[in-house]
Amino acid sequence: MSLNLTAAGLADHKAWEAAGYALPSYDREAMITRTKESPCWVHFGAGNIFRAFQANTAQELLNNGTFDRGVIVAEGFDTEIIRDMYQPHDNLSILVTLKADGSVEKTVVGSIAESLATDTADSPDFARLKEIFTKDSLQMATFTITEKGYSLKNGAGELLPSVAADFAAGPSSVTSYMGKVASLLYERFLAGEKPFAMVSTDNCSHNGEKLSLALTAYASAWEENKLVQPGFLSYLQNPEKVSFPWTMIDKITPRPDGSIEKILEENGLADAQSIVTSRHTYVAPFVNAEECQYLVVEDHFPNGRPPMEKSGWIFTDRETVNKTERMKVCTCLNPLHTALAVFGCLLDYELISEEMKNPVLKKLVERIGYIEGLPVVTDPGILSPKQFIDEVLNIRIPNPFMPDTPQRIATDTSQKLSIRFGETIKSYLASPELSLSDLQAIPAVFAGWLRYLMGVDDNGDAFELSPDPLLATVRPYVQDLKLGAPADRETLSKTLAPLLSDASIFGVDLIFAGLSDRVLDAFVSMLQGPGAVADTLAALTAQF
Numbered sequence: 059m060s061l062n063l064t065a066a067g068l069a070d071h072k073a074w075e076a077a078g079y080a081l082p083s084y085d086r087e088a089m090i091t092r093t094k095e096s097p098c099w100v101h102f103g104a105g106n107i108f109r110a111f112q113a114n115t116a117q118e119l120l121n122n123g124t125f126d127r128g129v130i131v132a133e134g135f136d137t138e139i140i141r142d143m144y145q146p147h148d149n150l151s152i153l154v155t156l157k158a159d160g161s162v163e164k165t166v167v168g169s170i171a172e173s174l175a176t177d178t179a180d181s182p183d184f185a186r187l188k189e190i191f192t193k194d195s196l197q198m199a200t201f202t203i204t205e206k207g208y209s210l211k212n213g214a215g216e217l218l219p220s221v222a223a224d225f226a227a228g229p230s231s232v233t234s235y236m237g238k239v240a241s242l243l244y245e246r247f248l249a250g251e252k253p254f255a256m257v258s259t260d261n262c263s264h265n266g267e268k269l270s271l272a273l274t275a276y277a278s279a280w281e282e283n284k285l286v287q288p289g290f291l292s293y294l295q296n297p298e299k300v301s302f303p304w305t306m307i308d309k310i311t312p313r314p315d316g317s318i319e320k321i322l323e324e325n326g327l328a329d330a331q332s333i334v335t336s337r338h339t340y341v342a343p344f345v346n347a348e349e350c351q352y353l354v355v356e357d358h359f360p361n362g363r364p365p366m367e368k369s370g371w372i373f374t375d376r377e378t379v380n381k382t383e384r385m386k387v388c389t390c391l392n393p394l395h396t397a398l399a400v401f402g403c404l405l406d407y408e409l410i411s412e413e414m415k416n417p418v419l420k421k422l423v424e425r426i427g428y429i430e431g432l433p434v435v436t437d438p439g440i441l442s443p444k445q446f447i448d449e450v451l452n453i454r455i456p457n458p459f460m461p462d463t464p465q466r467i468a469t470d471t472s473q474k475l476s477i478r479f480g481e482t483i484k485s486y487l488a489s490p491e492l493s494l495s496d497l498q499a500i501p502a503v504f505a506g507w508l509r510y511l512m513g514v515d516d517n518g519d520a521f522e523l524s525p526d527p528l529l530a531t532v533r534p535y536v537q538d539l540k541l542g543a544p545a546d547r548e549t550l551s552k553t554l555a556p557l558l559s560d561a562s563i564f565g566v567d568l569i570f571a572g573l574s575d576r577v578l579d580a581f582v583s584m585l586q587g588p589g590a591v592a593d594t595l596a597a598l599t600a601q602f
């Protein structure tokens with residue numbers, strides 16, 4: 059028996075149910091027709107978390123009858139995802155939920171009504187998106203496009219060439235990602251200044267503000283260059299018309315894993331293989347994710363919204379979202395992840411859960427979370443920081459059934475250090491009660507990142523660095539260093555000074571903050587020879 063993940067294949071629902079899959083319980087064809095006629099929800103970024111979280115939310119609302127339309131997904135960065143994975147499977151995907159007790163739940167998610175590859179602004183798919191953006195029924199766009207997706211500048215602080223070109227050319231011939239989004243909003247403005255919510259659900263601090271600032275930059279440039287009708291900028295800046303709610307999203311969604319692929323194939327699924335696209339997205343007909351999930355959202359939707367609270371989303375005010383997001387991204391989850399990512403790559407781990415069996419690494423992340431991070435967390439009231447971190451460190455990250463890898467989490471580390479660690483350092487600097495001398499583990503992570511950038515593991519073997527937009531800028535600082543032949547401490551201090559003082563990477567100027575010596579000491583120690591990273595961490599954590 060072979061299970062084909064297509065609309066036709068799903069018709070044999072008995073076979074799917076016999077193989078243990080939960081299926082959409084609504085009339086999918088009717089849902090697709092309704093959604094195309096009266097679209098409500100567009101999502102940008104067709105990656106794994108979208109299919110595991112937002113698309114499954116839509117499915118739950120459809121299943122329980124609290125909403126009648128699905129999601130339209132737009133992919134403007136890596137359109138291979140759409141062409142090679144969504145379209146061959148009629149926009150269906152399988153969500154494999156990996157529970158901490160080892161059991162596995164398999165769900166066919168059918169809530170994606172349409173998938174659009176918007177690589178160029180003159181494509182039919184982009185024309186369709188423009189049409190969608192003029193509809194009265196459209197209520198919101200959500201985003202999972204990674205933090206760098208919102209960035210208009212390069213590492214040197216200069217406008218990206220595509221952004222500068224779009225600023226000069228106007229909304230009719232955009233090529234940059236945010237330029238395309240801004241031109242869609244311009245369509246909505248021209249169609250009668252229709253209300254709308256733009257909802258970033260990426261892991262970045264003040265994500266709504268980030269999205270708003272990026273789009274406002276286009277609107278300002280276009281108005282200044284007289285490329286749009288007057289009023290577009292005011293429309294974007296009028297919260298009664300266009301809102302940019304802040305959110306906190308949490309659900310560990312590893313890349314599709316070979317072990318899950320095997321289970322599904324043994325279960326009869328045809329064509330379960332994952333691929334890595336040329337833009338480095340790991341994608342398969344299935345996504346694998348943990349069961350635990352949180353989406354905390356500022357409740358500001360000028361044109362209304364689907365009842366996502368029926369699927370567990372928590373709606374609240376901006377201040378509460380902010381506290382919750384800081385709790386998770388700056389302290390209770392993501393810094394621990396990044397520490398395990400950097401040292402996992404150096405110490406040859408391929409699973410985060412395996413790293414948690416190493417007492418030194420466990421102690422390191424416990425120190426970062428409980429001792430160095432927790433004192434600066436403001437309790438958001440809706441989730442307890444202590445309980446949250448307990449769950450992360452004792453249940454979620456060590457879950458042996460979660461195939462999460464340090465290599466995935468090490469992606470874009472240069473973009474993450476500032477929010478994941480810099481905010482804590484800033485709080486220490488600002489507090490008369492807290493002492494910077496208590497920050498011991500965080501500087502070691504920075505040292506670990508410098509050591510990671512050498513692309514040589516703790517055995518002295520070369521490894522491939524995960525993609526990162528700043529690699530070309532930051533690697534040259536360390537790439538000539540040799541393990542076992544450490545550079546002189548003074549010379550190293552001078553060579554690394556421009557990097558260590560770069561507040562755009564670390565959140566603060568580490569030299570000014572008085573932390574650079576601690577980073578350098580740990581880095582020099584990690585350079586001593588094979589095994590030096592493990593030795594440095596063992597010596598450091600022995601003092602905790």
Ligand SMILES: NC(=O)c1ccc[n+]([C@@H]2O[C@H](COP(=O)([O-])OP(=O)(O)OC[C@H]3O[C@@H](n4cnc5c(N)ncnc54)[C@H](O)[C@@H]3O)[C@@H](O)[C@H]2O)c1
Pocket residue numbers: 102103104105106107108133134135136202203204205206207208235259260261262307308309310311312339340
């Ligand atoms: N995976 C998780 O555990 C998880 C959990 C919570 C939040 N998130 C957030 O979601 C984001 C995406 O995670 P994912 O698991 O879907 O990753 P993924 O690699 O599966 O997909 C990445 C998505 O971002 C797009 N993208 C990448 N670079 C881009 C750029 N420069 N401009 C525009 N789009 C770009 C890709 O085309 C793709 O749609 C993360 O960066 C994070 O902010 C992820």
Ligand SMILES: O=P(O)(O)OC[C@@H](O)[C@@H](O)[C@H](O)[C@H](O)CO
Pocket residue numbers: 261307308309310311391392395396466467469470
């Ligand atoms: O998704 P990123 O690249 O921002 O960060 C990698 C992980 O830390 C992240 O995806 C976590 O799994 C997620 O934040 C859990 O909610």
